[in-house]
Amino acid sequence: MIDDVYPTRGASPAAIERRDPVVYWPDRPSTRMQRDDRLRRFERDGYLFLPELFFQGAAEALHQEAENLRQYALRERPEIAFFEADSEAVRSVFAVHRHSEVFARACEEPKLLELVRSILGDDVYVHQSRLNYKPAFKGREFYWHSDFETWHAEDGMPRMRAVSLSVSLTPSLTTNGPLMVIPGSHKTFISCVGETPNDHFRESLVQQQVGTPDEASLTDLANRRGVKAPTGGPGSALLFDCNTMHGSNGNITPFPRTNLFIVYNACSNRLASPFCGTSPRPEFIGAREHTATLPRAGR
Numbered sequence: 411m412i413d414d415v416y417p418t419r420g421a422s423p424a425a426i427e428r429r430d431p432v433v434y435w436p437d438r439p440s441t442r443m444q445r446d447d448r449l450r451r452f453e454r455d456g457y458l459f460l461p462e463l464f465f466q467g468a469a470e471a472l473h474q475e476a477e478n479l480r481q482y483a484l485r486e487r488p489e490i491a492f493f494e495a496d497s498e499a500v501r502s503v504f505a506v507h508r509h510s511e512v513f514a515r516a517c518e519e520p521k522l523l524e525l526v527r528s529i530l531g532d533d534v535y536v537h538q539s540r541l542n543y544k545p546a547f548k549g550r551e552f553y554w555h556s557d558f559e560t561w562h563a564e565d566g567m568p569r570m571r572a573v574s575l576s577v578s579l580t581p582s583l584t585t586n587g588p589l590m591v592i593p594g595s596h597k598t599f600i601s602c603v604g605e606t607p608n609d610h611f612r613e614s615l616v617q618q619q620v621g622t623p624d625e626a627s628l629t630d631l632a633n634r635r636g637v638k639a640p641t642g643g644p645g646s647a648l649l650f651d652c653n654t655m656h657g658s659n660g661n662i663t664p665f666p667r668t669n670l671f672i673v674y675n676a677c678s679n680r681l682a683s684p685f686c687g688t689s690p691r692p693e694f695i696g697a698r699e700h701t702a703t704l705p706r707a708g709r
């Protein structure tokens with residue numbers, strides 16, 4: 411049985427100091443790694459905004475593919491599509507890298523993988539991918555949460571050795587519900603209150619309650635270093651640590667805020683049994699079978 415160093419979903423909230431590195435530095439980091447300022451900023455803040463990310467030219471094609479996949483999911487694979495709580499609008503579609511060659515290739519962008527492997531100090535595989543559409547007028551909020559808290563409790567992810575990438579496929583503006591992060595929050599694990607219902611994902615992926623932090627803990631984290639909402643055009647991206655506290659407001663503007671969300675987990679951190687005791691979530695949410703190591707460039 412793997413030791414549960416981040417107990418959560420109990421009777422009371424708790425703030426637990428992170429027990430894992432943020433950047434898994436090798437014993438003798440190469441000069442190139444030592445000079446890579448991105449690694450130190452990621453270690454300090456728990457996220458990196460990458461305005462020039464590797465998808466600049468591809469953003470329009472990725473956005474078109476996101477529309478194609480919305481239709482495909484509705485027609486052929488309804489189980490991977492989730493709707494907004496109060497409308498027929500599609501909120502998210504999951505496992506996009508497994509249903510689209512375009513997104514499969516995007517996940518393997520060599521320069522991106524090089525940065526991710528530098529941070530995690532390991533080979534990686536895709537734990538989860540999704541499109542969050544945050545549609546015009548109807549896109550609802552994603553309340554504050556740590557992804558790792560859910561992945562640890564409900565997917566059995568043992569340690570904090572995963573990163574998330576959110577690529578904007580439409581303009582991410584100050585007004586249409588951009589992703590908000592709390593700098594430095596990745597260094598504290600906020601244990602959440604509440605027993606996890608079976609098949610919790612059916613409600614949590616629409617409007618999360620269980621697995622969201624208490625207001626006192628959120629206030630404490632936000633008071634330390636504030637809240638940031640990096641914005642950027644299509645192709646810009648936010649890379650953030652699995653435990654960075656984040657969320658986003660609803661979108662009542664005519665401008666959709668669609669992003670491609672890819673989660674890279676270290677191959678040494680594969681899922682075990684869910685620590686909250688529920689049954690494992692479906693493969694399209696947390697990969698257990700389809701966990702092939704992503705290729706290194708030129709191999």
Ligand code: 6CS
Binds near residue numbers: 540557615
């Ligand atoms: O439960 C999950 O895995 C998903 N939930 C949220 C709100 N963010 C992380 C992940 O996509």
Ligand code: FE
Binds near residue numbers: 656
């Ligand atoms: Fe999240």
